[in-house]
Amino acid sequence: MHKILILGAGRIGTSMAALLQGTGEYQVTIGDVNPAALAAFDVPGVQTRAVDSTDAHALAEAMKGQGAVVGAGPFAVNVHIADAARTYGLDYYDVTEDVAVTNRVRHLAQGASTAFVPQCGLAPGVISIVAHDLASQFDSLRELRLRVGALPKYPANGLGYNLTWSTEGLINEYLNPCDVIMDSHRVAVPPMEGLEHFAINGVEYEAFTTSGGVGSLCETYEGQVETLTYKTIRFPGHCAAMRLILEDLNLKSRRGLLKEILEGAIPQTRQDVVVVFVTATGFQKGRLMQTSFARSISGQMVGEREFSAIELTTAAAACAVIDLKNSNHLPQTGFVRQEDVSLPAFLANRFGKVYA
Incomplete structure (x- = not known):
């Protein structure tokens, strides 16, 4: 069972949680700073918790026992999430298009013992x-x-x-x-x-x-x-x-x-x-x-x-990359580019087949 924390209970985070939880192979927790977003969250089996992704202590608590974290909220908070992922030894994913955030993730990935995989969406992705x-x-x-x-x-x-x-x-x-x-x-x-x-x-x-x-x-x-x-x-x-x-x-x-x-x-x-x-x-x-x-x-x-x-294409793309990393189809440590993902493997994946 893969334990994964998704930070951001908006449309993409919720869609990812639904897809991953639906496999029976992922134990998903979703966090958000907005109580209304958590109250509206409706994916059975997924745990919810209040998390301020700009608060280092809150991130540390939320990441305990997790194997991976996904930044699915506003792009600006991803630098805090990536910093915490490096500190606490989690695989890191996001769906950002922001160039500055990706450059920061690239820096954090140097010498990391886990994988840092930004831009896992539609474009980039x-x-x-x-x-x-x-x-x-x-x-x-x-x-x-x-x-x-x-x-x-x-x-x-x-x-x-x-x-x-x-x-x-x-x-x-x-x-x-x-x-x-x-x-x-x-x-x-x-x-x-x-x-x-x-x-x-x-x-x-x-x-x-x-x-x-x-x-x-x-x-x-x-x-x-x-x-x-x-x-x-x-x-x-x-x-x-x-x-x-x-x-x-x-x-x-x-x-x-x-x-x-x-x-x-x-x-x-x-x-x-x-x-x-x-x-x-x-x-x-x-x-x-x-x-x-x-x-x-x-x-x-x-x-x-x-x-x-947009929910399906973005969330399915990110979930496919997570799946491929967990099945050893991608590098297991350091900075992982979207170009490292094989298109045939992606299209054959249970999530990537949306694009097949």
Whole structure:
């Protein structure tokens, strides 16, 4: 029985708890600083406890007897969780897209006797696993194009968007610098640039640069690929509308107010779809070739629980990585990249098969 502590009783933490507990092979405890979140928690068999993830003593108490911990709350608290995981000898996982947090986790992982596996979600996460697998099929790489979007099935406002996950994470993506590779060198470019349009199965989309989704791929592939870009997929018109809000109204400099406005004006939805589109171009046996991985995933029932698309794709990805580490398919100590995860093993996993 694997004992695991999930810190954050929001949508992703709750979804992970349900998936892991449902196997009968994990003993899950979920912690949160918010009493209302714990009161609303509804996964049978999972223990709950009040935990302030910024309090070193509270973390120490919560981690007693646990084998692993998952940071599933706001990205800023993950540095405290990772610090405690190193101190008390737990495997560490998170679903963050924040670059600074991941850099801190990388530092903590040096010489660790346990595994530190950040960015176990959709993007970064699955997108990195897929990109690495496609890249491995080429003798030399020219381009890796990574495109991901969590979208409402029925857009009904000027942004063509509903909130489907963390508002803080969304703002981070839209405002922080973006890692890319250009001319074989890793560089940072502004967010919400490089607007492009394309269609998948007759549905029109746009995509633009956002921060964090590329994970550690730019570090891995610098000097090995001419161009690597990550962009977020939205419905046409979203980028222009958000630029008005961020630039013309200058809300990019008032993140707290921006969050308040977005959460007050844009409803959440559970009727969503996740679009994943990765393309690799390069040479195979002297010929210029291209191969792609495309998925469109909707919410669905797992057991007796209904998951939205973003809940399912993010939680299942993280649970698959945890499963693969526990079955010795991943390095057991130190910093583990998402690129270290085998795509065939991931897709064959009981959680990863969501993407199969």
